[in-house]
Amino acid sequence: MAKKFNCDKCENGRITHYMHVDNGFCYKCNGTGKLSYDPTPKGNIEIDECLEKEYEEIKAEQEMIAKAEQGNWKCANNIEPDYWGE
Numbered sequence: 001m002a003k004k005f006n007c008d009k010c011e012n013g014r015i016t017h018y019m020h021v022d023n024g025f026c027y028k029c030n031g032t033g034k035l036s037y038d039p040t041p042k043g044n045i046e047i048d049e050c051l052e053k054e055y056e057e058i059k060a061e062q063e064m065i066a067k068a069e070q071g072n073w074k075c076a077n078n079i080e081p082d083y084w085g086e
């Protein structure tokens with residue numbers, strides 16, 4: 001049974017809301033835009049934990065990117081790493 005469902009989180013594997021992170025790559029469907037399970041609430045019961053983990057991963061990645069961007073900004077402004085406070 002290889003029925004595929006359209007991902008409810010993205011369009012064709014891209015999440016417009018997260019275009020600044022990995023070009024909006026959708027981790028829910030691995031960028032395919034398709035899911036092997038029904039993403040509607042009736043099919044959601046056993047993947048809640050999975051979604052929460054995914055959310056944490058996206059959040060951690062965003063923090064990492066924000067930090068990298070701050071580092072780039074400091075380099076661009078010739079601020080020495082010593083002043084980064086880390």
Ligand SMILES: [Zn+2]
Nearest residue numbers: 007010026029
């Ligand atoms: Zn998706």
